[in-house]
Amino acid sequence: MTMQPDRQIADMGGASSLPRKNGELVFDAAWEARVFGMTISMHERSLFAWDEFRSELIEEIAEADRAGSDSTYYERWLEAFEHLLVEKGLLSHEELAARLADFESGRRDDAF
Amino acid sequence: MSGNHGNGHHRHDESSASLRARALESLLIEKGLTSSDLVDKVISAYEQDVGPKNGAKVVARAWADPAYKARLLADGSSAVEELGFGGALIAVVENTPTVHNLVVCTLCSCYPSALLGLPPTWYKSFAYRSRAVIEPRAVLREFGLDLDESVEVRVWDSSSELRYLVLPERPAGTENLSEEELAELVTRDAMIGVAKVQAPVAAR
Numbered sequence: 001m002t003m004q005p006d007r008q009i010a011d012m013g014g015a016s017s018l019p020r021k022n023g024e025l026v027f028d029a030a031w032e033a034r035v036f037g038m039t040i041s042m043h044e045r046s047l048f049a050w051d052e053f054r055s056e057l058i059e060e061i062a063e064a065d066r067a068g069s070d071s072t073y074y075e076r077w078l079e080a081f082e083h084l085l086v087e088k089g090l091l092s093h094e095e096l097a098a099r100l101a102d103f104e105s106g107r108r109d110d111a112f
Numbered sequence: 113m114s115g116n117h118g119n120g121h122h123r124h125d126e127s128s129a130s131l132r133a134r135a136l137e138s139l140l141i142e143k144g145l146t147s148s149d150l151v152d153k154v155i156s157a158y159e160q161d162v163g164p165k166n167g168a169k170v171v172a173r174a175w176a177d178p179a180y181k182a183r184l185l186a187d188g189s190s191a192v193e194e195l196g197f198g199g200a201l202i203a204v205v206e207n208t209p210t211v212h213n214l215v216v217c218t219l220c221s222c223y224p225s226a227l228l229g230l231p232p233t234w235y236k237s238f239a240y241r242s243r244a245v246i247e248p249r250a251v252l253r254e255f256g257l258d259l260d261e262s263v264e265v266r267v268w269d270s271s272s273e274l275r276y277l278v279l280p281e282r283p284a285g286t287e288n289l290s291e292e293e294l295a296e297l298v299t300r301d302a303m304i305g306v307a308k309v310q311a312p313v314a315a316r
Contacts, residue, residue, distance in 0.1 A: 003157040010163045010229075013296040017165070025159055031133035036158070037151035038137055044154070047145065075129050082136065090145060099135040110138045112148075 008050050009040060015061045016054055019073050032074035034112050039081050048088055056080040056087075160230075164300035166197045167227035167277060171303065172295035174204075175282045188277065192227065199226030205268060206279040207305070212259055214252065214267050214305035215276040216244035222270040224277050228300055235304065245269070255306040278303050283311035 012018060019026045027033040043050050060080040064071050071079075085091040102108040140146045170192055174181035184191035188202035202224055205213040217223065218241050223231040234240050243251050248265045252258070259265065268276040280302040286294060289312075301307035 003153050005158050005161040005163070007163070010158065010161050011165060014292075020163075020165065025161070029127070029130060031127070031130040033155045033159075034137055034151060035133050037154040038140055038146055040154045040158070041146045041150040042140070044150070045146070078129055078132060078136075082132075090143070091139060095139060096136065099139045100132055103131050103135045103138075108135075108138065110134065112134060112137065 003044075006040070006043075006050070009043075012054065014058075016057050027074070028072070029074075030112055032077075035074060035078050035081060039077070047090065048084060052088075053080065053084055056084045163229040164227070164298075164303065165295070166195075167224065167300070167303045168295040168298035169195060170197070170204075170227060170277070171279055171298045171309075172291045174279055175286075175294055176291045181279070184279070197226050200224065200272070201274045202227070202277055203268075203274055204277050204279050205266065207281045207308075209281070210262070211264050211266060212252075212305065213276075213278045214244060214248050214265060215270055215278060216241055216267060217270040218242070218245060219269075219271065222272050222275055224270075224275040227277055228303060232300070252306060255301070257307055278305040280309045283309050285311045 010018065025036075027036070039053060042048065043053065057077060057080040060076045060083070061073075064076050082091075082096065086093055086096075099108070137146075137148075137151070141148065170184065173195065174184050180191065180194075183194075184204050185206055188204040189200075191204075192199075192202050205215075207213055217235075221231050221236040223235065225231075240251065245267050248267050249259060252265070270276050280298065282294070283297065286297070289297075293312075297309050297312060299307060299309065302309045
């Protein structure tokens with residue numbers, strides 16, 4: 001089964017529009033594509049509406065711009081996605097922090 | 113991109129975002145909220161997608177810059193290349209109050225993909241390919257576009273050598289919009305010629 005891109009995602013406009021080069025999506029690192037894929041896969045499973053994520057993303061981009069942050073589009077996406085997951089009660093800050101600590105210390109090392 | 117990192121070669125210079133992403137994915141999978149396979153599928157589906165954004169940028173530039181519009185109509189491929197969009201030879205046809213252009217590929221599904229992404233299913237259908245030439249007005253009506261009898265309809269047959277893009281009419285009430293805002297109004301269907309570009313709600 002091949003999946004068709006959802007136009008409301010692929011064609012997002014304004015500040016939230018996906019980084020593209022010559023029309024194709026640009027991922028500067030493997031993790032960016034993974035985070036992109038995780039977000040959309042969970043939307044496909046109806047765990048949240050796309051607009052819920054998009055408003056988090058827009059808010060995060062505006063906030064980072066206001067603060068003069070030089071963070072990248074997908075760093076902001078990751079931040080917005082984590083916010084949404086916590087807000088929706090799908091994950092807690094504690095779980096996230098504990099899992100991150102496992103990866104930082106090398107106790108866990110699952111590759112993508 | 114499969115996203116495979118091998119065995120964590122770049123451990124020491126792995127960015128903190130990358131670590132966070134790996135931690136997040138492992139948690140989400142453990143909780144059954146997603147799967148590696150599904151994430152892979154999403155990535156590959158979207159990596160192949162271009163979408164109509166490039167075409168919309170071309171149209172918005174032509175609306176905002178008369179000199180660019182003249183170049184675009186005279187030599188579509190070079191003008192499109194100016195904006196960094198390469199690909200097949202392109203001819204741009206302009207809609208006016210008296211002429212409406214419609215694009216079809218009667219033979220298969222030739223389409224300006226670098227500008228519009230993948231063609232919609234109906235564009236490839238036998239019904240559209242045959243009827244667009246024979247009864248374009250009826251086809252347009254089915255798309256919700258009822259043209260006045262006084263408007264001339266021109267149908268263009270895209271081929272692998274030359275692909276057509278419609279330059280839609282700029283809607284009234286958009287004089288104060290920036291080029292970026294204009295681009296957001298332009299739809300794929302308008303650039304194929306089965307729709308008009310609508311003014312934003314506030315401008316109507």
